[in-house]
Amino acid sequence: MDGCYFCIMAIIATSVAIFLIRLLHVLYLTGKSRRLKSPQPLSTLIVLGSGGHTAEMMNLLSVLQMDRFTPRFYIAAATDNMSLQKARVFEDSLLHKKVIKGSSAQFMQIYRSREVGQSYVTSVWTTLLATTHALWLMVKIRPQVVLCNGPGTCIPLCVIAFLFKVIGIRWSSIFYVESIARVKRLSLSGLLLYKLCIADQFFVQWPQLQRKYPRAHYVGCLM
Amino acid sequence: MGQGTYLPAESIGEDGLLAVDCFTFSSSIADHLSSASLVISHAGSGSIFETLRLGKPLIVVVNEDLMDNHQSELAEELADRKHLYCAHPQSLHQVIVGMDLKSLLPYQPGDATPVAKLINRFLGFPDD
Numbered sequence: 001m002d003g004c005y006f007c008i009m010a011i012i013a014t015s016v017a018i019f020l021i022r023l024l025h026v027l028y029l030t031g032k033s034r035r036l037k038s039p040q041p042l043s044t045l046i047v048l049g050s051g052g053h054t055a056e057m058m059n060l061l062s063v064l065q066m067d068r069f070t071p072r073f074y075i076a077a078a079t080d081n082m083s084l085q086k087a088r089v090f091e092d093s094l095l096h097k098k099v100i101k102g103s104s105a106q107f108m109q110i111y112r113s114r115e116v117g118q119s120y121v122t123s124v125w126t127t128l129l130a131t132t133h134a135l136w137l138m139v140k141i142r143p144q145v146v147l148c149n150g151p152g153t154c155i156p157l158c159v160i161a162f163l164f165k166v167i168g169i170r171w172s173s174i175f176y177v178e179s180i181a182r183v184k185r186l187s188l189s190g191l192l193l194y195k196l197c198i199a200d201q202f203f204v205q206w207p208q209l210q211r212k213y214p215r216a217h218y219v220g221c222l223m
Numbered sequence: 224m225g226q227g228t229y230l231p232a233e234s235i236g237e238d239g240l241l242a243v244d245c246f247t248f249s250s251s252i253a254d255h256l257s258s259a260s261l262v263i264s265h266a267g268s269g270s271i272f273e274t275l276r277l278g279k280p281l282i283v284v285v286n287e288d289l290m291d292n293h294q295s296e297l298a299e300e301l302a303d304r305k306h307l308y309c310a311h312p313q314s315l316h317q318v319i320v321g322m323d324l325k326s327l328l329p330y331q332p333g334d335a336t337p338v339a340k341l342i343n344r345f346l347g348f349p350d351d
Contacts, residue, residue: 055269056268064343183296183299217341219337220334223272
């Protein structure tokens with residue numbers, strides 16, 4: 001019995017050690033460009049949020065070359081009706097302008113971690129639910145690029161993308177653009193992704209934020 | 224209207240009275256904005272930039288009830304840079320009385336291409 005117990009503990013300890021080493025390795029590589037020259041198109045997850053978030057994301061997408069970021073997966077919160085519609089309009093306009101040849105976009109909804117005004121206490125539970133749903137979606141998508149700009153929905157998705165890197169399921173590059181509405185303080189999503197070093201590149205639109213968060217890239221106003 | 228309880232009285236504006244129209248949603252809001260000589264708006268970034276891009280004078284009214292009130296940061300910063308006037312519901316009247324729309328500076332639209340460049344470079348895509 002003792003021998004059995006010892007074996008199990010040894011396996012657990014070894015697994016934890018391997019996981020921690022791998023975690024440190026991924027953290028070390030976060031923010032370091034790894035791509036080979038002339039790379040292939042990358043499957044891209046685009047996280048949409050209500051209000052200005054989606055407008056800002058569409059603004060960013062309009063200057064990216066869509067043949068490099070394909071297939072595209074758009075995710076919005078289940079209670080957000082407008083964002084996926086705006087994304088569909090955007091994708092249709094790409095087809096219409098012949099920027100892309102065929103439709104390679106998918107549109108999905110995810111349970112929200114936290115509604116606006118929801119108490120932080122109940123948010124813990126809803127975040128766990130949202131994380132399970134996010135895991136399910138991420139296993140299906142396994143994106144190589146994640147683009148997000150602030151809504152709470154991006155946290156479970158980015159954390160899972162990071163875990164996928166650690167476990168070796170899929171390597172991805174995570175880009176976070178803090179909303180233009182954040183001038184002096186980061187949003188909660190931004191703060192989490194910045195402090196946990198999860199985003200490979202973290203962009204801010206106002207110089208005040210760059211001074212407070214030196215690892216962020218100041219890119220000026222996008223809108 | 225919307226989440227509130229106040230419903231303005233509509234009026235076609237006869238006899239020198241103020242014409243008032245109201246709607247909760249308009250698919251042609253861009254047309255209304257284009258034909259306006261002054262816009263008074265909440266502090267949502269979409270509303271702010273849509274109006275500034277059209278070059279319309281703008282007074283932003285900040286909703287103090289929003290949790291952590293992040294909307295006010297943007298309105299105050301743009302007001303500091305003299306692109307718009309910023310008010311609270313209680314100070315709106317004062318702001319309107321004291322405003323000088325000609326003193327507002329035009330807002331130069333932003334550019335997302337620096338971000339695109341950095342993203343492309345990070346992923347190893349060639350510069351355009």
